[in-house]
Amino acid sequence: xAKKVLIxxxxxxxxxxxxxxxxxxxxxxxxxxxxxxxxxxxEDFVPDLVLLDVMMAQKSGYEVCQRxxxxxxxxxxxxxxxxxxxxxxxxxKGLSLGADLYITKPFSNAELVARIGDxxxxxxxxxxx
Amino acid sequence: MSQTGKFIAWVAALYVxxxxxxxxxxxxxxxxxxxxxxxxxxxxxxxxxxxxxxGAIFLLFLCVFVVxxxxxxxxxxxxxxxxxxxxxxxxxxxxxxxxxxxxxxAEVASAINELGEAYGALRRDxxxxxxxxxxxxxxxxxxxxxxxxxxxxxxxxxxxxxxILLYNERARALFTxxxxxxxxxxxxxxxxxxxxxxxxxxxxxxxxxRRSLERGDTLPSARIVAATAAGRLLKVQVAPFLDAxxxxxxxxxxxxxVTVLLDRESQRRSLLQTMAASVRAPAANIRAVAENxxxxxxxxxxxxxxxxxxxxxxxxxxxxxxxxxxxxxxDALKATLTLEDVRVTDLLEFARxxxxxxxxxxxxxxxxxxxxxxxxxxxxxVQAILHLAARLHEDYGVRNVGLLxxxxxxxxxxxxxxxxxxxxxxxxxxxEMEPMEFGKERSPLSMRDVLEQHGGEVWLRTGGxxxxxxxxxxxxxxxxxxxxVAARSGRAAESRPEYYDFDLFERRAIPGGLxxxxxxxxxxxxxxxxxTGLEPxxxxxxxxxxxxxIVNGRLLRSEVFEQLINxxxxxxxxxxxxxxxxxxxxxxxxxxxxxxPVFHHFCExxxxxxxxxxxxxxxxxxxxxxxxxxxxxPVLDTLLLSAVAHPSLDDHRLEAIAExxxxxxxxxxxxxxxALLTGDVFLKLLPLLAERGIVTLGHALEASRRTYYARLQx
Numbered sequence: 149x150a151k152k153v154l155i156x157x158x159x160x161x162x163x164x165x166x167x168x169x170x171x172x173x174x175x176x177x178x179x180x181x182x183x184x185x186x187x188x189x190x191e192d193f194v195p196d197l198v199l200l201d202v203m204m205a206q207k208s209g210y211e212v213c214q215r216x217x218x219x220x221x222x223x224x225x226x227x228x229x230x231x232x233x234x235x236x237x238x239x240x241k242g243l244s245l246g247a248d249l250y251i252t253k254p255f256s257n258a259e260l261v262a263r264i265g266d267x268x269x270x271x272x273x274x275x276x277x
Numbered sequence: 278m279s280q281t282g283k284f285i286a287w288v289a290a291l292y293v294x295x296x297x298x299x300x301x302x303x304x305x306x307x308x309x310x311x312x313x314x315x316x317x318x319x320x321x322x323x324x325x326x327x328x329x330x331x332g333a334i335f336l337l338f339l340c341v342f343v344v345x346x347x348x349x350x351x352x353x354x355x356x357x358x359x360x361x362x363x364x365x366x367x368x369x370x371x372x373x374x375x376x377x378x379x380x381x382x383a384e385v386a387s388a389i390n391e392l393g394e395a396y397g398a399l400r401r402d403x404x405x406x407x408x409x410x411x412x413x414x415x416x417x418x419x420x421x422x423x424x425x426x427x428x429x430x431x432x433x434x435x436x437x438x439x440x441i442l443l444y445n446e447r448a449r450a451l452f453t454x455x456x457x458x459x460x461x462x463x464x465x466x467x468x469x470x471x472x473x474x475x476x477x478x479x480x481x482x483x484x485x486x487r488r489s490l491e492r493g494d495t496l497p498s499a500r501i502v503a504a505t506a507a508g509r510l511l512k513v514q515v516a517p518f519l520d521a522x523x524x525x526x527x528x529x530x531x532x533x534x535v536t537v538l539l540d541r542e543s544q545r546r547s548l549l550q551t552m553a554a555s556v557r558a559p560a561a562n563i564r565a566v567a568e569n570x571x572x573x574x575x576x577x578x579x580x581x582x583x584x585x586x587x588x589x590x591x592x593x594x595x596x597x598x599x600x601x602x603x604x605x606x607x608d609a610l611k612a613t614l615t616l617e618d619v620r621v622t623d624l625l626e627f628a629r630x631x632x633x634x635x636x637x638x639x640x641x642x643x644x645x646x647x648x649x650x651x652x653x654x655x656x657x658x659v660q661a662i663l664h665l666a667a668r669l670h671e672d673y674g675v676r677n678v679g680l681l682x683x684x685x686x687x688x689x690x691x692x693x694x695x696x697x698x699x700x701x702x703x704x705x706x707x708x709e710m711e712p713m714e715f716g717k718e719r720s721p722l723s724m725r726d727v728l729e730q731h732g733g734e735v736w737l738r739t740g741g742x743x744x745x746x747x748x749x750x751x752x753x754x755x756x757x758x759x760x761x762v763a764a765r766s767g768r769a770a771e772s773r774p775e776y777y778d779f780d781l782f783e784r785r786a787i788p789g790g791l792x793x794x795x796x797x798x799x800x801x802x803x804x805x806x807x808x809t810g811l812e813p814x815x816x817x818x819x820x821x822x823x824x825x826x827i828v829n830g831r832l833l834r835s836e837v838f839e840q841l842i843n844x845x846x847x848x849x850x851x852x853x854x855x856x857x858x859x860x861x862x863x864x865x866x867x868x869x870x871x872x873x874p875v876f877h878h879f880c881e882x883x884x885x886x887x888x889x890x891x892x893x894x895x896x897x898x899x900x901x902x903x904x905x906x907x908x909x910x911p912v913l914d915t916l917l918l919s920a921v922a923h924p925s926l927d928d929h930r931l932e933a934i935a936e937x938x939x940x941x942x943x944x945x946x947x948x949x950x951x952a953l954l955t956g957d958v959f960l961k962l963l964p965l966l967a968e969r970g971i972v973t974l975g976h977a978l979e980a981s982r983r984t985y986y987a988r989l990q991x
Contacts, residue, residue: 207706210736214702237753240688241734244751254596 151268154195155179156186156212157230158204166199166260173261183207187215195225196268202231202242210245217246226267230255284348291340296333350381356925358382362389364923367964369939370397421777431511431532434518434777437525439470439479443777451532452505463879465836466778467800467828470530474503474513479528482515487525490517502535509536548606555598559591566591616731618757621649621689625680628659632666632678635716640666643681643692651689652757653731660720661727661735664713665693665750673698681749688733689756694749696742705737705750731755778829791884791911792975796963799974801827801913802838802879803886803959805951806893807856809844813896818844819869820858822876823949825956826883830963832956838879839949841866856946873897873906883910884974888931888955890914911974915958917981922965924984934958 153175157163163179170177178193180186183206190198198216202209209229216222227249229242234252242250248267251260307318322329358374365372373390376383425432431448435441441464449464452473463472470479482499489497499515512535520526566584570576576584622645629640662680669675679694709728713720728734733754740747791799804824810817824838841858843866853859887893890912897908919929926937935942935954938961945951966972971980 211702211706214737218702235732236687237732237734237755240685240753241736244738245736254592254599256593256596 150174150176151197151270152176152178152193152195153264154186154189154193154198156181156183156198156204156209157201158182159201162201169257169261170264173264175264183209183212186212190216190222190225197226197228197264199264200227200229200247202229202238203233210241213242213245213247228263228267283352284344287344287348288337288340291344292337295336295340299332353925354382355385358386358389360923360925362393363965363968364937365389365393365396367968368961369937370400371939372937418777425777431530431534433464433470433473433530433532434527435470435530436527439476441466441468441470442527448532451509451511451534453507465826465828466833467826468882473505474501474530478503479515482513483525483528486515486517486528490519490523490525502539509534510539511535544606548602551602551606552599555602556595559595559598562591563588563595616652616654616757618650618652618759619655620647620759621645621651621682621691622647624651624653624655624658625682625691627655628662628680631659631663635663635718636667636670638666638670638675639677641677641679643679643694645680645682646684648759649682649684649689650757650759651691651754653754654727657722657727658731658754660713660715660722661724662691662693662752663715664720664724665708665735667715668704668708669693669695669698669700672704673700684756685753687756688753691752691754692738692749693752694747696745696747698748699739699746700737700748702737705735709735728752778831792973792978794974795972796966796974796977797830797972800829800883801886801956801959802883803827803832803952803956804838804876804880804893805887805948805955806896807858807946807948808852808896809846809848810852811892813899816846817896818842818846819896819900820844820848820863821856821948822872823947823952824876824879825949825952827886827956827960830960832953832960834953837949837952838876840872840876842872843868869900870904873900873904877906877908880908880910885910885912886915886955886959887912888915888951888958890916911978913959913974913977914981915955915962917984918959918962918966918977920984921971921977921980922962922969931955931958934962938962 153170155163155166155170155177156179157166158181160181163181167177167179178189178195180189183204186198186200186207189195198212200209200212209231213227213229216225216227227247229247229250230253231238231242231250232253234250239250249263251263307315310318361372361374370393373393374386376386376390425443425445428445428447431451432443432445433441433448434443444464444466452464478501482501485499486497497517501513501515503511503513505511512533514531514533516529516531517525518527518529566587570581570584622642625642625645629642632638632640666675666678669678675695675698677695679692681692681694683690709725710723712723713727724735731754733752735750735752738749738751802824803826804822806819806823807821808817808819819842821841822838826833826836828836841863843863845868848858848860848863885894885908891914894908894912901907915931915934916929919926919934923929923937928934931951931954932942932945934940935958938958940954940957940961942954943950945954966977966980969980971977
């Protein structure tokens with residue numbers, strides 16, 4: 149069964165690009181456009197991995213990350229934080245709040261796919277890529 | 278009349294008197310003698326002429342002996358007494374005459390001693406009163422010195438001619454750092470400001486100040502940015518110093534090192550330029566191609582593939598350029614303008630007090646590493662902590678908080694911890710964004726502003742110990758660099774530094790030549806050398822130079838020169854015993870060719886003073902050919918000046934003069950120690966010389982030349 153990825157970002161352009169990329173890579177993909185929406189979808193969709201933008205208007209990625217980590221049954225969910233800001237203190241904060249990775253925008257698609265593969269314990273790209 | 282002239286006159290007088298007795302007797306005997314007896318007497322005298330001559334010569338020797346005895350017993354003693362009495366009056370009121378030395382005048386000597394005793398007591402009394410009257414002034418001066426040494430800004434005050442009247446340690450450090458052997462402009466009392474800052478810039482600032490004063494501006498000041506010889510950039514704020522008639526009498530310069538800030542500023546500017554240039558081109562390419570794709574859906578597949586490839590490659594290029602620029606200018610983006618390095622223990626102690634005062638809740642400080650420093654705007658940061666503590670207290674009823682800190686790579690983790698209350702993770706983001714508030718105080722800033730300013734972050738951590746819920750807000754703040762305590766306290770604590778001399782205010786360029794200048798108005802460099810031996814012509818070398826400045830009649834103990842020198846030859850064990858410097862101490866020290874230019878620079882525009890200067894000057898002169906450094910200024914020798922002041926005394930060793938003049942002898946046989954002692958002695962000699970009418974440099978040089986010791990050659 150395909151692994152599930154939730155994309156959380158309030159910029160529709162990057163959501164469109166990443167959604168397409170990850171679907172083509174072979175993941176089951178859903179997207180959320182703000183923090184509260186993201187938490188609802190985590191509840192319903194129960195993803196294996198969340199791609200989480202830090203800078204969102206309502207609830208920041210840090211809060212979403214912290215909420216996810218507060219739930220025992222969500223402990224196994226992997227979190228990759230994405231941010232156009234990448235100060236050392238912010239990277240530290242993200243990792244301290246429980247993110248598995250902190251990636252600074254812009255990034256390369258191939259690189260992102262490889263890191264997701266690593267985190268989900270897949271040696272290479274999924275078979276139906 | 279000279280001593281010898283007097284002596285001859287006395288002998289002659291005595292001789293005439295002594296001879297007069299037998300002559301008179303002879304005349305009386307010969308008077309009214311019969312012719313025959315007269316002839317017989319004449320014959321007898323003729324026959325006994327040799328005996329008579331011998332008698333006359335014997336009498337002459339007797340006279341010489343008597344006069345010599347008399348001179349030695351009374352006249353010479355009287356002169357010695359007179360000179361020593363002058364020393365008592367002019368230089369050392371505690372000197373006492375030894376009656377034994379004064380031979381025939383022992384009673385006079387003890388009478389003078391009694392007088393000296395009474396005079397000394399009187400003088401001590403009046404000195405005590407003067408000291409009392411002066412002490413408040415001293416206190417004011419000490420406060421000024423303390424204030425100056427504590428300032429992190431450099432301060433210089435100069436008179437209208439650019440002569441430095443005051444400076445603080447920080448100002449000196451700004452102009453002289455980094456320390457190297459090559460000549461640097463020197464900051465010192467009586468030295469010129471124009472050696473430090475370009476004359477044109479100062480003149481420009483002065484002109485601006487004068488104009489502002491003429492217009493009647495209330496707080497005139499001018500700003501310049503000056504480059505130091507060491508390549509640093511200083512922001513200089515110049516304010517006028519007014520005299521009684523509200524005319525410009527001098528200037529106060531406040532100095533700040535802005536090298537790093539200007540550097541950052543220019544980096545930021547070039548970052549913006551780089552970004553603009555490097556982002557525009559790829560963005561234009563992407564846009565052109567993308568608009569093509571949108572406008573012409575019927576585009577042929579080959580062209581379409583080409584356009585898509587252009588978009589992909591241009592995007593990669595754009596990403597790379599942005600990342601490069603940000604990486605290259607990472608330093609420029611760090612905020613430093615209002616941040617200072619603070620010890621975390623101090624910062625948290627300050628926070629503890631503020632929280633206790635404002636909220637009345639208990640604050641416990643955890644074990645904090647004393648060597649942990651952070652770069653903060655301490656006021657704003659403490660407000661941020663206080664803001665969170667206030668929210669915990671007011672919204673969650675927290676009554677005890679703890680402050681802890683630890684290091685985490687390039688950050689310090691500062692925790693505001695509590696137990697019991699459960700704070701939701703929604704709370705912090707709200708508190709971050711709202712204006713900081715505590716009690717009745719309200720800051721226009723939010724905690725987010727403060728964190729942005731610091732390049733820091735904050736988040737909530739929760740946990741539990743033994744069933745009790747605990748929480749803490751963790752701040753991440755970039756660590757700072759320890760501020761050197763030694764550099765801050767300087768020398769101020771141990772001895773009052775002579776960093777200012779407002780008496781120089783009135784000093785104008787001295788008219789006429791140097792030789793007509795009063796000894797009291799001149800600046801001197803008093804120096805001493807230690808050497809490998811006594812014979813420079815046989816290859817002996819200087820191994821140490823120590824020097825101190827005298828400006829306006831004051832020995833400036835904080836403006837010294839002290840340098841060991843590698844002689845590049847073995848030391849002889851005897852000399853090691855004198856100066857205590859062994860070869861190990863000289864290894865790695867600069868050689869004479871490097872040191873002399875620096876020393877020459879230190880001596881600029883001063884008269885040289887040394888004890889037995891001929892010796893030291895010979896060493897310096899022998900180096901002239903190889904180093905090209907010529908010490909052409911006038912030289913005064915305390916040995917010769919002492920002989921001028923006390924022609925009847927024989928002992929002109931430095932210790933002997935010092936003892937005679939009441940200068941305490943400490944730290945001898947280091948070059949600097951001896952230079953300081955020589956300087957003290959020199960200042961004590963000046964009034965003695967003035968009594969003999971020696972008041973100008975010309976007088977002193979001429980008198981030195983004439984005195985006997987000038988003929989001594991090494």
